[in-house]
Amino acid sequence: MTGTALLVMDIQVGIVSRIDEPDYLPRLARAVEAARAAGVPVVYVVLGFRPGHPEISARNKSFGALRPGAFTPEDPGAAVHPDLAPREGxxxxxxxxxxxxxxSDLDxxxxxxxxxxxxxxxxxxSGVVLSTVRQAADLDYRLTVLSDGCADADPEVHRVLTGKVxxxxxxxxxxxxWLTTLK
Structure with a gap:
């Protein structure tokens, strides 16, 4: 599948712990393994800050409320969840x-x-997926969203976004x- 990449976004220990969906990680792991097997690059996108959070303004409602040290190199919660850890390549x-x-330098x-x-x-x-869909569309990428490869603390918001937005x-x-298109 030349020209396609699978983005695995914010699957970090401190974020996965907020989702109560036991089948989510195994389902996502199947997609990641199938992508690798088909030669589709897997790109992990993680949230990360320097110690002291100099990148965060107190005016930022989302990140200004983070506890000191959150999502820094020293924070164990910043690691990609071990069930989906990146591999060589x-x-x-x-x-x-x-x-x-x-x-980021994603583009x-x-x-x-x-x-x-x-x-x-x-x-x-309602966070990284929504914002990335909007920005990637403006950057002229062709987009596919795996509805069951996304999760949200609010199931209704997830339903509306994946079904209507x-x-x-x-x-x-x-x-x-999606896996059937890889074969």
Missing amino acids: DTVVTKKRISAFAG LVLRGSGIEHLVLTGIAT FPRQAEVTTGEE
């Missing part, structure tokens, strides 16, 4: 805001690799349906 991109593109990495089609997964549907800018499918 995977790319890890660190972002500084909600969108995968904000404060450079993707364009440098000839990627034009993004398959999006992550936590939260994302289809305006992306193909929305399930992980199992």
